[in-house]
Every structure is written in structure tokens, then in C-alpha cells.
Amino acid sequence: MTRGAMPGDRAFSAGTANALELRGVTKTFGALSALVDVTITIGPGEKRAVLGSNGAGKTTLFNCITGDFLPSAGAIRFFGEDITSAPAHERIRRGLRRTYQISLLFAGLSVIDNVYLACKGVARGRFSLLRPSRREAVMESAEELVRTVRLEDSRDVKVSDLSYGQQRQLEIAMALSGAPRFILFDEPAAGLSPGERQDLVGILKGLPSHMGYIIIEHDMDVALQVSESVTMMHNGRIFKEGKPAEIEDDEEVQELYLGGGNA
Amino acid sequence: MRVNPAYWVAGAVLLILPAFASDFVLYQLFGWTFILGMIALSLMFLAGYGGMVSLAQMTVAGVAGYMVAIFGESAITDISQGWPWYVSIPLALLIAALFATATGWLADRTEGIYTIMITLAIAAAFFYFFNQNYVIFNGFSGFNGVLPPELFGVNWRDPIAFYYLTLFWAAAWYFGAIYVSRSPFGLALQGIRDNPRRMAALGYHVTAHKVAAYAVAAFPAAVGGILLTWQSAQISPGTAGIGPAIDILIVAVIGGIGHPVGAFIGAFIYVILKTFAIDLIVFVGLGSERFRLLIGLGFLAVVFWSPDGVLGLWEKLKRSRGLNPLLRKAGRRP
Amino acid sequence: MRRFAENHPWWLAAIATAAAILLYLIFAIWPDWLVQMLGKKKVFLNALFNGITLGALYFLVASGFTLIFGLMRNVNLAHGSLYLLGAYIGYSVAGWTGYWLLAFPAAFLIVGLFGIVLQVFVFRRMERQDLRQTLVTIGISIVLADIMLWVFGGDFLNIIPPTWLSGPMETILVTGVKRSSGDLIYLKYPLIRIVIFLASVAIGVAMWTLLNRTRIGMLIRAGVDDREMLSATGVRIQLVFAGVFAFGAGLAGIAGVVGGTFQSIAPGEDVRFLLASLVVVIVGGMGSITGAALGAVLIGISEQFGSVYFPTYSVVVTFMIMVLVLAFRPQGLLGRS
Numbered sequence: 043m044t045r046g047a048m049p050g051d052r053a054f055s056a057g058t059a060n061a062l063e064l065r066g067v068t069k070t071f072g073a074l075s076a077l078v079d080v081t082i083t084i085g086p087g088e089k090r091a092v093l094g095s096n097g098a099g100k101t102t103l104f105n106c107i108t109g110d111f112l113p114s115a116g117a118i119r120f121f122g123e124d125i126t127s128a129p130a131h132e133r134i135r136r137g138l139r140r141t142y143q144i145s146l147l148f149a150g151l152s153v154i155d156n157v158y159l160a161c162k163g164v165a166r167g168r169f170s171l172l173r174p175s176r177r178e179a180v181m182e183s184a185e186e187l188v189r190t191v192r193l194e195d196s197r198d199v200k201v202s203d204l205s206y207g208q209q210r211q212l213e214i215a216m217a218l219s220g221a222p223r224f225i226l227f228d229e230p231a232a233g234l235s236p237g238e239r240q241d242l243v244g245i246l247k248g249l250p251s252h253m254g255y256i257i258i259e260h261d262m263d264v265a266l267q268v269s270e271s272v273t274m275m276h277n278g279r280i281f282k283e284g285k286p287a288e289i290e291d292d293e294e295v296q297e298l299y300l301g302g303g304n305a
Numbered sequence: 306m307r308v309n310p311a312y313w314v315a316g317a318v319l320l321i322l323p324a325f326a327s328d329f330v331l332y333q334l335f336g337w338t339f340i341l342g343m344i345a346l347s348l349m350f351l352a353g354y355g356g357m358v359s360l361a362q363m364t365v366a367g368v369a370g371y372m373v374a375i376f377g378e379s380a381i382t383d384i385s386q387g388w389p390w391y392v393s394i395p396l397a398l399l400i401a402a403l404f405a406t407a408t409g410w411l412a413d414r415t416e417g418i419y420t421i422m423i424t425l426a427i428a429a430a431f432f433y434f435f436n437q438n439y440v441i442f443n444g445f446s447g448f449n450g451v452l453p454p455e456l457f458g459v460n461w462r463d464p465i466a467f468y469y470l471t472l473f474w475a476a477a478w479y480f481g482a483i484y485v486s487r488s489p490f491g492l493a494l495q496g497i498r499d500n501p502r503r504m505a506a507l508g509y510h511v512t513a514h515k516v517a518a519y520a521v522a523a524f525p526a527a528v529g530g531i532l533l534t535w536q537s538a539q540i541s542p543g544t545a546g547i548g549p550a551i552d553i554l555i556v557a558v559i560g561g562i563g564h565p566v567g568a569f570i571g572a573f574i575y576v577i578l579k580t581f582a583i584d585l586i587v588f589v590g591l592g593s594e595r596f597r598l599l600i601g602l603g604f605l606a607v608v609f610w611s612p613d614g615v616l617g618l619w620e621k622l623k624r625s626r627g628l629n630p631l632l633r634k635a636g637r638r639p
Numbered sequence: 640m641r642r643f644a645e646n647h648p649w650w651l652a653a654i655a656t657a658a659a660i661l662l663y664l665i666f667a668i669w670p671d672w673l674v675q676m677l678g679k680k681k682v683f684l685n686a687l688f689n690g691i692t693l694g695a696l697y698f699l700v701a702s703g704f705t706l707i708f709g710l711m712r713n714v715n716l717a718h719g720s721l722y723l724l725g726a727y728i729g730y731s732v733a734g735w736t737g738y739w740l741l742a743f744p745a746a747f748l749i750v751g752l753f754g755i756v757l758q759v760f761v762f763r764r765m766e767r768q769d770l771r772q773t774l775v776t777i778g779i780s781i782v783l784a785d786i787m788l789w790v791f792g793g794d795f796l797n798i799i800p801p802t803w804l805s806g807p808m809e810t811i812l813v814t815g816v817k818r819s820s821g822d823l824i825y826l827k828y829p830l831i832r833i834v835i836f837l838a839s840v841a842i843g844v845a846m847w848t849l850l851n852r853t854r855i856g857m858l859i860r861a862g863v864d865d866r867e868m869l870s871a872t873g874v875r876i877q878l879v880f881a882g883v884f885a886f887g888a889g890l891a892g893i894a895g896v897v898g899g900t901f902q903s904i905a906p907g908e909d910v911r912f913l914l915a916s917l918v919v920v921i922v923g924g925m926g927s928i929t930g931a932a933l934g935a936v937l938i939g940i941s942e943q944f945g946s947v948y949f950p951t952y953s954v955v956v957t958f959m960i961m962v963l964v965l966a967f968r969p970q971g972l973l974g975r976s
Contacts, residue, residue, distance in 0.1 A: 134506060148499035151492065159496045162489055163507030169517060170489045220508075358770060411962060414969035418714050418769040419925075422917045423965065425716075429914045430958035437951050547910055551777060558774060595789070601781030608774045 059122030061086050061224050061254045062107070067116035069102055076102040077113070078278045087252045091259060091269035091286070093295075099278040100258045101143075104226050107256075108140050109133050121223065135164070137223030141213045141230060149202045153193050153212055156201060158184040160219035184219070191215040191245055207238035214245060225255040231264045243267050266290055319472055328464035336467050336536055338576045339475035342569035343529035345556040346478055347522045353562040354486060355518045356498035359412065361424040363553045364431050365405045365523050366530025367545025371435070371442060372397035373451060373531050374540055380450030381443050390454035394531065401527035402520050409519025413512055428550040435542035447541025451534050462535065471532055475569065478525040482565040485521070494518050555604045561616030570615050578603070668813055668823075681814040684826050686947040687940065692832040692901070694939025695839035699894035700912050701919035701931045702846060703887030709926025710862050710883050713762050714769065717776040719913025720783040721888050725750045725895025726904040727791050730798050739801050739900075746892035754888025758881050780909065788906045798899040804831045835897050842890070843932055850928060859883060918957060922964045924974025933972055 062084040069077040077099045084090050092100050105111040107118060109130035118126045125133055148156050161184045162168055174181045188194055191211040196204060201212065210230055217225050227246075231239050239261065246257070246268040259265035266272070266286040274282040274295055282295060289295055323331055344366045351357045376393035379385040386393075408427055412420045435442045453461040453470075461470055485491045493514050496504045501511050534540045543549075552575070560571025578600065586595050611617045665687070669680045677683055704718045715721075728749050729742035757779070765771045807827035815824045850856035858879060898908070915938065923934025938957055945953030964972060 131506065131508065134508065146500055146503045148496045148503070150499050151495055155487075155492050155495075158489075159492055159504070160507055162493070163504075163509055168489055168493055168509060169514070171485050171491075171521070173484060173488050358773075411965050414965045418712070418773060419921075421716075421770075421773055422714065423921065426914060426917050426921065426958075426961060429910075430954055430961075433954035434958070437954060439951070547914075551781070554774075554777065595785060597781055598785040598789075601778050601785060605775065605778035605782065608771060608778060612771055 059086070060084060060119070061088060061121060062256075063117075063119040064103075064107075065117045065119075067103075067106055067113045067118060069099075069106055069111060070114045076278050077106065080116070080275075080278075080280055082273060082280070084254060084256065086254065088254045089246075089268060089270045090254075090256045091265040091272045092256055092275060093259070093262065093265060093272060093289075094275035094281070097277075098275040100275055101228060102278075103275075104140060104228055104256075104258065107133075107226060108138065137221065138226070139217040139219075139222040139224070140226035141210075141217045141228055143228050143232065147201045147209060147212060147216070150200065152198045152200055153204070153208075154184060154188055154197045156212060157187050157215050157219060160184075160216040161187070164220040187215040187218050190218065190248065192241060207234045207241075210234060210238075211241070211245065214242075218249075222253065225253065227255055227257040227259075229258050229260060231259055231261045239264055262290075323465045323468055331468040332464040332536075334576055334580065336464075336471045336532075338569065338572045339471035340529045340533045340536065340572075341553070341556055341575060342475055342572035343478050343525045343532075345553050345560065345568035345572055346482055346565055347524075347526035347529070348553055348557045349560075349562045349565060349568045350482055350522045350525070351518055352557065353564070353567075354491060354498060355494045355515060357409075357412070357515060357518070358421045358554070359408070359424040359519070359522075360421060360550045360554060361405070361408045361412075361428045362522070362526045363550040364428045364545050365401050365408070365526040366533060367431070367435070367540065368404045369397045369401035369527035369530035370451075370534035370540040370544060371448070372400050373534055374448035375441065377454075378450070378452065379448040381448050384441065384443055385448070390456070397531060398524065398527045401530070402523040405523030405526070406516060406520045409516040412519075413515045425547075425550070428545070429547050432542055432546045435545065442542075445542065447539060447544070449539040451538055451540060453535045462538070467536065474528050474532065478528070479565050479569065482525075486565075490514070490517070490521075552600075555600065557614075559604065559607050559614050561614030563613055563616055567614055567616045574615070575600075665812065668816060679815070681826065682947060684812060684814060685828075686943045688828055688832070690940030690943035691936060692836045692939070693943060694936035695836045696894060696898055696901075696935075697912075697915050697919050697939050698843060698932050698935035699839055699897060700891050701916040701923070701935055702843070702928055703890035703894075704916040705920045705923070705926055705928065705931045706846075706859075707884055707887040708920065710859055711762065711880055712769065713884075714773045715757070715776050716773055716913060717757070717780040717783065718891055718916055719909035719911070720780040720787075721750050721754065721891035722895045722898065722912045723787060723904070723906075723909040724753065724783065725892025726798070726899040726908070727787055727796075727895070728892065729896030729899055730791075730796050730904055733798050733896075739798065739804075742798060742896045743893055746896045747889040750892025750895070751885040751889030754885045755881050757888070758884035762884070763877065763880075780913070784906065784909055787909075791904075793906050796899070796904040798896060798904070800831050800900050804834060806830060808833060829901070832901055835901060839897075842893075843928070846928055855879075918961050920971070921961055922971060924971025927971070927973045927975075930971055930973030 060083050062082070064080055064082045067077055067080045068075070080099075080103065082090075092103065094100050102111065106113045109125070109128060109132075112127055116126070117124060120133065120136055120138060123136070125136070125138075148159065151159070158174070158181060161180045165180045176182075176185075188197055191214050193208060193211055193215065196208055201209065204212065210233070214227070214230060217227075230246075231242055234242060243264055246255075249255070257265060257268060266289070269286055272284055272286055272289040273280060274289065282289065282292065284292070322335070326335075344362055347365070348359060348362045351359050351362070373393055374381075375384060376386050376388050376396050377390060378387050388396075408424060411427065412423045415423070435447070436445055438444065455461075459466050461467055486495070493504065493509055496507075497509070497511055497514055504514075505511050530545075533544065556571040556575045557568055558571070559574055560569065561567030579596065582599055583596055586599060607614055611621070613620070664680075664683065669677075674680065700718070700722050703721075704715065707713055707715055707718075725746035729746045732745040733739050733742040757776075761775050761779070762772055765775065806829070808830040810826045810828050812826040813823045814826045816822070817824060848856075850860055862876070862879060894912075895904075898904070898912070902908075919931055919934040919938050921934075922937060923930030923932070937960065941956050941960055942953060945956040949956065968974075
């Protein structure tokens, strides 16, 4: 459990593990530094928003956590285990999920089929030629997730016929499948109408309290409503951390964020 | 579950057809349509659900046909083992499935468009192999006198009996394909078609699923191959040659690879053209051998103007008539 | 080359041993036990050289196929039809004018032009739709095959080479010793095949030089590696595409004349050469000219040796080569993964 843990470092012991810990994570692409010495600690069940203008390093941060990129320096721990260089699918098996800005859904299948596939990926009987019954455990959890993201009316609609907002909701359902322990939401509100944004806030607030997440969001309003703590990033560095209310009132943050021109 | 009334009509017509259709229509037109449809269904299953266009499905059918001739009875008594049908037929299906599995594994060694090239090469290699090998496959002339067993005292080559036999299997595979398409395996296959990387990220073994799909798809093709052998009472290298392999692709594409029914629609069009177009061509003043030209041009027209085949045309028509508001909404997309 | 030697010392040793044995088999006067084992040396040498010249022909066809695929990701299953079209054009032109040499530019130009038509009216209209392109080319090959059958009939035709090229040429290779006099017997080999082999090598080397030593070649290679980059540099990519397509098609046309001269022209040859191209590029590696050369010679030799030494299984030998390559090196011998 604690292989690679530094002796004497109490924060890295498994028993009281934080959900996610980043220590001095740095990522460079040639001469460009996308992340510089990022240290973040997220406790169990904590909901964190990461804010920052375009190019602040938010998506690179996600890619390092999910294993799409390996960090150039630093360490990442997930519930106490060192996952700094673990392959992506290994992280998924440990309960890490993410949503993507671009849709990666199965366009030719219906809503329920998409969620069912996502739930079935870590279950038995993936090669079965028999149709699942409505009472199969995996099917029940898929139905539950469809209700969670409020798509029950579109249960049998093909993904390619869904509206953009519905596709984003489905994306969340996919990320929630297979008992995740921690989720990374990459700009879930982008492209949504005001009404759909309120639905999204409702969905995120309805998640169980033990399920922590990080949400990257441009819409401050959404981000501050669904988070318990906020990290501001600027030019690949941590700029400020605090409670939503503190961040909202911080003049420096206001200036930087609104002055970034991308809010 | 509500059943589309079209199913009842089509089912009823097909069941009572022998009451008024001639032997030629039953045995040649419909028997052949159902057989070709089964083999094309095998391709549709791989291509439509799995995104893998295999040109080796006719070869799978051919292998099954050959195995029945070799293990069962034929006029080539030196080679044919003469084993009873309950041994030879399961053995033929098994060997065809193994062959298809190996083909799938080879074709999936590389990605995407290579599949069609590798399966074409495999189909061609086996055509030449059947042709050259006399010890097992009896070379150029193949096997004749390959007859179905007289099960239940029925002569299965009698037109009406053969019609019902092929209808039964066509219906079985048709509904089987529809059923499996909603099973975990079928859904995973469609997921792989839409987004293989995401499927891998969800924990699926993409290669194993694809290869397994070849094994599953082998069965309709193999049964089709056995029925085809019985229909003409013979099998030779030409049965599974390069031309027939491409014809199966044409059948599937003309019908539409989006739904299992497309395979049978395509097969019916192909059989009707092959049977009657020759008269038409001669009537226009061309030689009867211009059939390939007609098929080629028809195929080109379909691929150019309606890549989803006749089924695609039907959907377009429904959309333009506004029969289905949901589809009409989706129709905004190109 | 050096890195290959460092990374795969055993492979290098095996290849060197095979080359040494081959050189011995070619140049030595065979002792009796070898003759007993393999048959006459003349048969062996003929199979070898027939294999190499057949490989040269395969290379001419397959190099165009692999170039088009490498740059544009177009799987042109009508490539065999281009070969057959070139053969019939060469046959007609050589027949009308009486000049064999004229058949080559005529076939190159007309088939190349047809290639441009294909590129503009089919492939450009269906960019990034691999499957549809492939299906269309299958349709085109069916239509072309029937039109050619209609126009030229189903007989076997031959393009007759000029007299100065016909007949055998004595080579420096010894096939045996005359028992009566002790004189050496030298291998006689058809001059036309030697000329065609040399011409193919020349074309291959020219292509390699063009691709590796000129600006246009650099553009094409850059496009093979990264098509987005090529269009981003402002190169008129469609012009490059059309040019490469024309060149690849023209090569298939020339190959048709070659094949019509030392083999024969008949319906069905289109499929045969399409399949040969497929197997050659699968074995050699997609998009690689050197790979096409290696694959072509390998397949040509295996076909000829197969038909001499194991006549019933010659296809199986070729097929097994393809299977082995796919199993152990799916990107092809010289393809990049």
C-alpha cells in the first residue's frame, strides 16, 4: 500500500489517506512549462474547483492525474498509493474517473446502452450473448445513473440524436459508472444553456458526500456553487487557495480572472 | 414488446408462399436469397456492429461446405469419409468457426482499413489452395453429389422442403443477430465500432472482443455455406472464389449494413438481378455476359449516392415524408 | 543499418549466413550430393532469376500502390485494373505503331491521366471515408474489368518485344560441366527479362532518389509522416496528391506493358496483380518503397521456388510468409509501427 512512501512523512500513510495528493508536480513540454511545482491536497470526499484562465495549466493537471501525461517531476498519490507512473487503466481500476471536454461517447448507441457499457466494463460477463434482464445488478446501476443525471426521458434515444447538453449529462453518468472514488470534471458546463447549467449544479450537488471530485470550470458561478474549496491557477502555478466565499471576494482573483478575458 | 406489423405481413407471406409460387421461385430465387442473405448477414454483423469489413466470410462458408463434403458423403468416395450428419455437420461448423477466428486474429493485427485487404488476401489464398490441392480438396473440380441427410424422412432438396429449411435458418440468424445486438457482447462490439479507445479505457479487451465477433459471425456464414453446397449438390473452388467474396460485400452494401434486414434485401435484389437482368441486357442489345457491368454500376451508384444502401434510401424517404418526427429532427445532420 | 546490427546480432548473423549460402549456390559448380538434394543447378538458377524478375514486376505494381496509400491513406482496390488497362493500352499502341518502346510512355500517360481522374472525382470527394473509397474502387474495378473484357475479348494476348530483345543471352554463371569434354556450361537467360529487371531497378532507384534527395520528395515524405503538417505549410496539397496518384497509376500502367511482354494479358490478371500488390505491401510494410522492393522480391522468389519445388503448395508458401509477417511484425518488415 505504501510502497515508495517517504519515511517519516505522516501525510503519506495509508490509514488516514487523502483522496488525492500532488507534491511538486511539474510538467514541461520542451521549453514550455505547463505545470510548475504544483502541490495540492484533497481530503476524502472533498469537492474542489480549479479556476484559471486558458493556458493556466488546468487540463494538463488533469492529464497528469489520469496518466495521459507523465509528470516531469513530482509525485501523485491516490488514496495513499503512489500512482505517479501507473498506467491510465490502472488508475481507472483504482476508482479514478474523468469527463472530457470533447465528447467521447458511443454515437451509434442509446443512452442506456452507453451507461450500461460503462458499468459493464469492470463487471463480469462482458462476452455474454444473452440480453441483460432489467434486474441484472449492472443494468440496475445503469438505470440508476441515467436517473441521477436526469436523462430517464431520453433513455432509449441514440446519442447522435441527443442535444449537446444531454450529451454532457450522459458524459457525467459514464464517469459515475463502476463505483468511482474520485472524479475529474473537465469544464462540464461549457456550451450549456443557463437552464442546463442549473441542472448540472443539481446533479453535482446530488452526488454522495463521500465522492470527491475536482471540477475545472470557467463559469465561476457554477464552480463556486458546487465546490467546498477553490484552487486558483495562473501560468502553471498555484496562485491562491481558499473557501469559495473567500475566493469570490478576493480582489486580486477578481482582477486576474476577469482580466484574463476568457471568463 | 410491440412488434412492427411489417413483420407479421412479411412472415405470413413467406410462410404461405409455397402455396402459390413455382418450384423455380422457391428453390432458386428464395432458397438462394436466404442463403446469400445468411452469408451477407455474417458480414453485416462484423461490419455493421463491429466496423470490421471482412471479405473472408464467403471463404468461411466455403470451408463449411467443403468440410461437409469431406466428412460426409459425396460422389468423390476416395476422399469423403461418409460419416453421419450429426458428426460431419457439427465438425464442419467447428472448423469453419476456428478458421474464422484465425482470420479475425490475423486481420486485427493491424488497424482499420487493413482488415479489408488482409481478408481479401486470405480469401484469395484459400481459393488458390482449394484449386491446387487434390489430396483433401480434390482440386479444380471439387466435390459433387453432396446431398443433405434424409432427416425425418424428408428429401430436403425437394423445392418446398428446401424453401422452408433455408427460411428457417435465415429467420433464425436474423432474429439471432437482432437479439445478440442488444446483449453485452453485441453492445460492446458496437462500442468498439464507435470508439475503441474509450472501450479500452472502460476496461474492455478490444482485440478479444473483435476476434470473438469473427467466431460468432462464422455460424450464419457456415450454415449458409452448407446449404449452398446442398442446393447445387456440389462445391468447388469457384464457390468461394474472389468474385463470390466480393459479391457478398456487394449484397451487404446494396442492402445496407446498418441493420440485419439489409443483408436479405440486398440478397433478394442481387438474386433478382442475376436471374432476370440477363434477359433485360439481351433485350437492350448487349451480350448476356454484361451482367458484371450492370452489378458494378449499380454497386457504384449505391456507394456514391446512398452509402447506407437500400435501407438508407428508405430512411431518407421516411424522413422527407415526415413519417417519423424523431428521424426528421435528426435529419438536420448530413 | 548499424543500429540494426547492434540491436539484432542474431538476425544479422542469420541474414549473413543465408546470403553466404545463396552466393555459394549461385556461383559454385554444384557437387553431386547437392544436385541429388536439390535437382539440377539450372532449374534452381532459373527459378531464382524468374523469381527476381517476377519480383521486379511486382515491385513496379506495388510501389505505386504503397506510395498512394502511404501519402493519402487511399486503399485503391482498382490498382490491379490500372495494371491491366496499361497492358491493353501497351498492346494496342505497340500493335498500331509497331514500336514496342512507344507502349511504355503511352501506357504511363493514359493510365496516369486515368489516375488523376480517379483522384479528383472519387478520392477527393470522399476524403477521410476510407471504407467508402475502398468500396468505390471495388466497384470501379468490376466495371473496368467488364469493359476491358468487352473491348479486348477473353483471349490471352502477348505484347511482342522487338527482335533485338528476344532470345536468350549467355550469362557468366556456370550451371554445370559437360561430362564428355569437361567444358563449363553457362546459363542462358532471356535477354528481355534481364533488361526488364535492370529497368525496374533503375525505376526503383530513381524513385528512391526522387523521394530522398529532392524538394518534392521531401514534401511527399513529410506528407506521409504528417498530412496535417504538409497542408499547414501552405503546400498545395491537392496538387501533390494528384501528382503522386498519377505517378503511381502510371507505374501500374508501365508494369502492365512489362507483364504483357514477358507474361500474357488476359481477364483476371487485374485481380492477380491486385492481390500480389496487397501481399507485397502487407509483407514489406505499408507506405515504404524499400519495403515494397523487399516484399516484391521475397514474394516473387517464393512463388517461383514454390511452383518448382512444391507445386501443390506454392500459394501456401506465399500465404505463410504473409501470415508470419502479420503475426510477428504486423506493420510489415520495413514498416514503421
